[in-house]
Amino acid sequence: MKGKEVAPGLLQYPEKKGVGWVRRFSTLIGLVLICLVLTFTSKHFFSFENFINVLLQNANIAILAVGLTLVILLGEIDLSVGGVEALGCVVAAWMMVYGGLGVFPSILLALLAGTLCGLVSGFFVAYFRFHSFVSTLAMMGIARGLALIYTHGASIYGLPDSFRFMGQGAIGFIPVPVLIAAVVLLLAHLLLTQVRLGNHIYAVGGNLEAARLAGINVGKVKLIVLSLSGLCSGLAGVIMASRLNSGQGTIGETDLLDAIASVIIGGTSLMGGVGTIPGTILGVLIISVIRNGLNLLGVSSFWQMVAIGVIIICAVLIEEIRRKLQEKER
Amino acid sequence: MPDVPLVEMKGISKTFGAVKALQNVNFEVMPAEIVGLVGDNAAGKSTLMKVLSGAYIADQGEIWMDGKKVHISDPVDSRKLGIEMLYQNFALAGNINIYQNIFLGRELTKDYLGGVLKILDKKTMATRSVDLISRLKIDIHQVTKRVKELSGGQQQSVAIARVIAFNARLIIMDEPTANLGIKEVGRLLDLIRRLKEEGISIIFISHRMDDIFSVGDRVIVLKRGKRVGMRQIRDSSPKEVVRLIVAGELEEGDV
Numbered sequence A: 001m002k003g004k005e006v007a008p009g010l011l012q013y014p015e016k017k018g019v020g021w022v023r024r025f026s027t028l029i030g031l032v033l034i035c036l037v038l039t040f041t042s043k044h045f046f047s048f049e050n051f052i053n054v055l056l057q058n059a060n061i062a063i064l065a066v067g068l069t070l071v072i073l074l075g076e077i078d079l080s081v082g083g084v085e086a087l088g089c090v091v092a093a094w095m096m097v098y099g100g101l102g103v104f105p106s107i108l109l110a111l112l113a114g115t116l117c118g119l120v121s122g123f124f125v126a127y128f129r130f131h132s133f134v135s136t137l138a139m140m141g142i143a144r145g146l147a148l149i150y151t152h153g154a155s156i157y158g159l160p161d162s163f164r165f166m167g168q169g170a171i172g173f174i175p176v177p178v179l180i181a182a183v184v185l186l187l188a189h190l191l192l193t194q195v196r197l198g199n200h201i202y203a204v205g206g207n208l209e210a211a212r213l214a215g216i217n218v219g220k221v222k223l224i225v226l227s228l229s230g231l232c233s234g235l236a237g238v239i240m241a242s243r244l245n246s247g248q249g250t251i252g253e254t255d256l257l258d259a260i261a262s263v264i265i266g267g268t269s270l271m272g273g274v275g276t277i278p279g280t281i282l283g284v285l286i287i288s289v290i291r292n293g294l295n296l297l298g299v300s301s302f303w304q305m306v307a308i309g310v311i312i313i314c315a316v317l318i319e320e321i322r323r324k325l326q327e328k329e330r
Numbered sequence B: 001m002p003d004v005p006l007v008e009m010k011g012i013s014k015t016f017g018a019v020k021a022l023q024n025v026n027f028e029v030m031p032a033e034i035v036g037l038v039g040d041n042a043a044g045k046s047t048l049m050k051v052l053s054g055a056y057i058a059d060q061g062e063i064w065m066d067g068k069k070v071h072i073s074d075p076v077d078s079r080k081l082g083i084e085m086l087y088q089n090f091a092l093a094g095n096i097n098i099y100q101n102i103f104l105g106r107e108l109t110k111d112y113l114g115g116v117l118k119i120l121d122k123k124t125m126a127t128r129s130v131d132l133i134s135r136l137k138i139d140i141h142q143v144t145k146r147v148k149e150l151s152g153g154q155q156q157s158v159a160i161a162r163v164i165a166f167n168a169r170l171i172i173m174d175e176p177t178a179n180l181g182i183k184e185v186g187r188l189l190d191l192i193r194r195l196k197e198e199g200i201s202i203i204f205i206s207h208r209m210d211d212i213f214s215v216g217d218r219v220i221v222l223k224r225g226k227r228v229g230m231r232q233i234r235d236s237s238p239k240e241v242v243r244l245i246v247a248g249e250l251e252e253g254d255v
Helices: A019-041 A048-057 A059-073 A081-097 A103-127 A132-151 A161-168 A176-194 A196-206 A208-213 A218-244 A255-265 A277-296 A301-329 B045-053 B075-080 B098-102 B122-136 B152-164 B182-197 B209-215 B238-247
Strands: B007-016 B019-029 B034-038 B060-065 B068-070 B083-086 B109-112 B117-120 B170-174 B201-205 B218-223 B226-232
Touching: A019 A277, A048 A059, A048 A176, A048 A277, A059 A081, A059 A176, A059 A196, A059 A218, A059 A255, A059 A277, A081 A103, A081 A132, A081 A218, A081 A255, A103 A132, A103 A161, A103 A218, A132 A218, A161 A176, A161 A218, A176 A196, A176 A218, A176 A277, A176 B117, A196 A208, A196 A218, A196 B098, A196 B117, A208 A218, A255 A277, A255 A301, A277 A301, B007 B045, B019 B045, B019 B060, B034 B045, B034 B209, B045 B060, B045 B075, B045 B083, B045 B170, B045 B201, B075 B083, B083 B152, B098 B122, B098 B152, B122 B152, B152 B170, B152 B182, B182 B201, B182 B209, B201 B209, B209 B238, B218 B238, B226 B238
Parallel strands: B019 B226, B034 B201, B034 B218, B083 B170, B170 B201
Antiparallel strands: B007 B019, B007 B060, B060 B068, B109 B117, B218 B226
């Protein structure tokens, strides 16, 4: 081939850090500011124990947020994460206590139940053109309902001691749920940045028609991603079962709120195609720290829900304003 | 000109309900030939090209390539044969970068664990994109730029880089000059000539006679789903072709 006439120096590689970093940096500053305020308003906030405590209490939110990040990147939504989390929690407990199964098979079955929930809602999205809002809303009801039916509305107690390690154990000073969440976050980050499926998720979320014309099986991508979100929810549920030492069909009722808030604050666009796992980590940290701070300041959990709701609105509003400004610049 | 066409479509018919979109249409492209495909709006140009690219399956007719019969039942088939389509709206994902778009759906990977784990080979994709862009002499200086940050002409260049990335032998261009400024049109026509020099055949769907007469070797005219004429560009004039588009001709001048 003749003519590399464009001067090679003009073609740049590796990647330049662009707008994404500015945005992430501003989110980071927000996190630091919130921490500073809390350090001065509550004497309990700035301590190592509290820090570990915050991470432990929000490990399940982080795992739910991972699934949601993937789903929202596609331009879809998963409203069933809290319900499926409860189902995962109950299935694990029920299998150990009444099903006569060991710890590992029970955990596997709970993960399978979660994945199956995602698979079912994903199936209708992929092959019957359901909006994910509808199919996951339905799944929210189905999963939560099944969890309550299994438990007769009560709790399942009497879980084996060996199961406690997963939710209550620690390796060194790091609680096991935090380690699990870290592994899940890392795997999701690698999925999005290092393999084909990640590339396809961004492409489908960015321009579905272009992805289709490029030969990507769009339905399959949606099916896989919603199943992965179900798997994450099931895993979060198992961790909750171990932490609570019981199976409860009522857990995680505000988790959907927290997880979606985390993903949005982390910079993932609800329109799809834009977002990263590092962003979601920051989002989870911000929501966790705010919740923790409100707890330490003695704000009731009801008011906390209001606060998180307001934060969601503000985050989307800021995003919208930023987008408008960017469009004007062009 | 060599005797064996690169692609030959024989007796293609396609109906949609009661509408006869294509009736017994023949179409051929020689190696390294630029063929203009013209006709008014419902003439069947897009339908014919969608049959060739595998987006539609013809009710009747055959497609031959290099003198051998081939089967094209979806876009993946046609791409494997080296037939690529340049879409009018470019069909790019604006949120991902240039090299990701160029290799979208055909990402290069390095295999680990005996092929179980396939890791994206970003470096090779980026450097190959740089090569492609140099070959096209496009003024894009950074293959990691997101596509939505590019101008319309640059986006089209990325779309072209994508269609030639995998040894395309025939590129179907659907109204490629429709959304471009005068300067960009000139650049695109230069690019089309260069692709021809590299041995790539091009089917050029356009309403702009000037563009077709500027780069084309032959022009084929469709009217109401039928082929109504063919001219060598050097023996014809835009006026004559427009007359064919409007009126057709009774004795099909096909050989």
